[in-house]
Amino acid sequence: MTSVRKLAEPVVGQVDADGLLLSADPLLLRLHFRCGGKEGGPLAVPQLAELCRLSRRLGMNLSRPVQASDDDCRIEMWVETRLVSADKGKRVDISIVDWKEYPGEESDSSDKARERDFDRLEGKGTIRTDAALRIIAQQMPGGDTPDSDSIGRSLLDIYDVIPPSAHAKLLEAVAERQPIRSQRVRQQSGAKKLFVLQGHPLIDKAGLFAGYRFVASPDEPDTAVDNTGQASVQLISDSLFGAQLGPALRQPLGKIIANAETISSKLEGPLRGDYASYARDIATAGRHLLELVNDLSDLEAIERPDFKVVGDAIDLVDLAHRAAGLLAVKAADHRIRIALPDEKEKMPASGEFRRSLQILVNLIGNAIRYSPDGSVITIQVSSEPGFSLISVSDRGDGIAAEDQERIFEKFERLGRSGDGGSGLGLFISRRLARAMGGSLTVTSVVGEGATFTLALPERLSQ
Numbered sequence: 001m002t003s004v005r006k007l008a009e010p011v012v013g014q015v016d017a018d019g020l021l022l023s024a025d026p027l028l029l030r031l032h033f034r035c036g037g038k039e040g041g042p043l044a045v046p047q048l049a050e051l052c053r054l055s056r057r058l059g060m061n062l063s064r065p066v067q068a069s070d071d072d073c074r075i076e077m078w079v080e081t082r083l084v085s086a087d088k089g090k091r092v093d094i095s096i097v098d099w100k101e102y103p104g105e106e107s108d109s110s111d112k113a114r115e116r117d118f119d120r121l122e123g124k125g126t127i128r129t130d131a132a133l134r135i136i137a138q139q140m141p142g143g144d145t146p147d148s149d150s151i152g153r154s155l156l157d158i159y160d161v162i163p164p165s166a167h168a169k170l171l172e173a174v175a176e177r178q179p180i181r182s183q184r185v186r187q188q189s190g191a192k193k194l195f196v197l198q199g200h201p202l203i204d205k206a207g208l209f210a211g212y213r214f215v216a217s218p219d220e221p222d223t224a225v226d227n228t229g230q231a232s233v234q235l236i237s238d239s240l241f242g243a244q245l246g247p248a249l250r251q252p253l254g255k256i257i258a259n260a261e262t263i264s265s266k267l268e269g270p271l272r273g274d275y276a277s278y279a280r281d282i283a284t285a286g287r288h289l290l291e292l293v294n295d296l297s298d299l300e301a302i303e304r305p306d307f308k309v310v311g312d313a314i315d316l317v318d319l320a321h322r323a324a325g326l327l328a329v330k331a332a333d334h335r336i337r338i339a340l341p342d343e344k345e346k347m348p349a350s351g352e353f354r355r356s357l358q359i360l361v362n363l364i365g366n367a368i369r370y371s372p373d374g375s376v377i378t379i380q381v382s383s384e385p386g387f388s389l390i391s392v393s394d395r396g397d398g399i400a401a402e403d404q405e406r407i408f409e410k411f412e413r414l415g416r417s418g419d420g421g422s423g424l425g426l427f428i429s430r431r432l433a434r435a436m437g438g439s440l441t442v443t444s445v446v447g448e449g450a451t452f453t454l455a456l457p458e459r460l461s462q
Contacts, residue, residue: 010080011096015043015052017089019152028096031068031075036128036137036151046134046152048079052092055081059090068130074102074210125195125216129155131209133174140195140216155214159185162194169354175326177201177209178353184219194219257286302431309352309435313459316347316356316390320379323360331368331377338364339378347381349388349456351436356456359429359440360390363452366425367394371449387438388458393451399444407442429454 013024021032021043037044043052047066055062063080078098084091125140133155150158161167162184173180180199187193195216202210264279324331324338331338341347349356367377375395382389399407406412408430411423426440433440437457444450 013094015092019043019049042151044151046130049152051079051081055092056090076100127214127216130211158188160188162186253286253289257283302428309355311350312353314349314351314353314356316349316381316388317341317345319357319360320390323357323364326361327364335374336368336371337376339376341381347388348459350459351456355432359432359454362425362429363392367392370396386458387455389453389455391451391453393449395449398446398448399450400446404442
């Protein structure tokens with residue numbers, strides 16, 4: 001149920017050039033504290049803090065809708081900013097002229113407090129983020145008070161994902177609003193402590209994704225015994241790419257993509273049409289490079305002798321709909337329709353959820369890339385003794401018989417260039433399928449399209 005506050009007058013606050021909250025009316029101050037802020041500290045409501053930074057960067061007053069959320073509710077506000085000259089730079093005055101609250105999940109606040117107390121007694125910390133993974137509140141093991149320095153910053157700007165190849169999978173989980181299980185991370189600065197995160201997605205009563213609540217448990221570096229019999233620290237990855245280049249490339253590429261998309265969408269003001277087009281090209285090139293980085297990380301992971309997958313109970317029909325949803329915009333850009341099996345149909349299988357989704361996203365993405373505009377991609381499920389199958393069929397140029405095994409080789413692209421592919425997707429997908437006890441095959445006739453079929457061990461319905 002929506003709670004609308006009839007504001008007799010705007011709720012106001014002041015933020016200095018360093019982002020510190022100088023003053024605030026009680027309603028805003030209470031939200032600031034609920035989001036983990038402290039008196040005189042940085043404005044702890046990430047969306048408001050970002051609007052103030054944007055206003056200061058553009059040098060102009062802004063009027064925008066803003067959403068904020070915490071454990072209790074989601075708040076929709078209409079916020080106006082005004083730049084004011086001050087002794088120490090530009091101060092931003094905030095004026096909130098509309099305020100609507102959407103209550104969160106009903107639960108006893110004492111139960112929540114008791115749960116957090118048990119976490120602390122067990123040496124665990126908690127992190128609460130918004131839907132964009134920006135930290136709203138954080139209290140890590142050993143800390144008596146909330147860590148205010150992290151408020152408003154992205155979780156992935158504070159912690160490195162371990163191993164680096166799991167970075168893309170973490171983002172996939174967030175996009176799918178899935179729980180995040182046993183994800184190792186390392187602080188980027190300070191003591192660089194290791195933690196294991198267990199994340200639970202938060203959905204408000206309006207059915208909207210409101211962010212994550214993470215429980216953080218201290219972790220220790222992997223150890224191994226050297227030839228002297230002494231324990232020694234073992235790196236997560238001893239390769240140059242996994243240990244250094246991958247993490248070093250992801251963050252700047254992510255910022256390039258985000259900034260280019262902001263420019264191309266003209267979110268920060270009007271822009272000449274050709275400049276917006278240039279920005280879109282930059283974003284596309286950045287995404288291609290990021291995909292290559294992720295492919296190389298996956299390649300490194302699957303070629304390690306200790307690489308393993310999990311045997312989850314999955315449904316191939318559900319995975320088909322999820323994968324198609326992730327690529328719906330890309331398909332629409334080419335007027336391509338993806339024909340899916342009925343959602344009521346079931347095809348249970350055994351395989352790691354993330355890896356199976358990764359394979360399907362790769363197969364559908366390739367089908368879109370090589371299909372003519374306006375065509376149809378068909379996804380079907382079937383079974384054979386011991387296996388559940390899902391196939392992706394396109395109406396592209398097809399693959400010659402002599403090339404149908406070559407395309408699964410590392411870096412093989414059959415002479416194609418400029419199509420955005422790395423030549424690793426199918427190689428990685430087949431290796432993943434085999435690691436899960438299945439297979440990935442192709443049948444094709446030149447000029448009549450191609451059908452890729454993923455087979456995974458069957459799972460009897462309960």
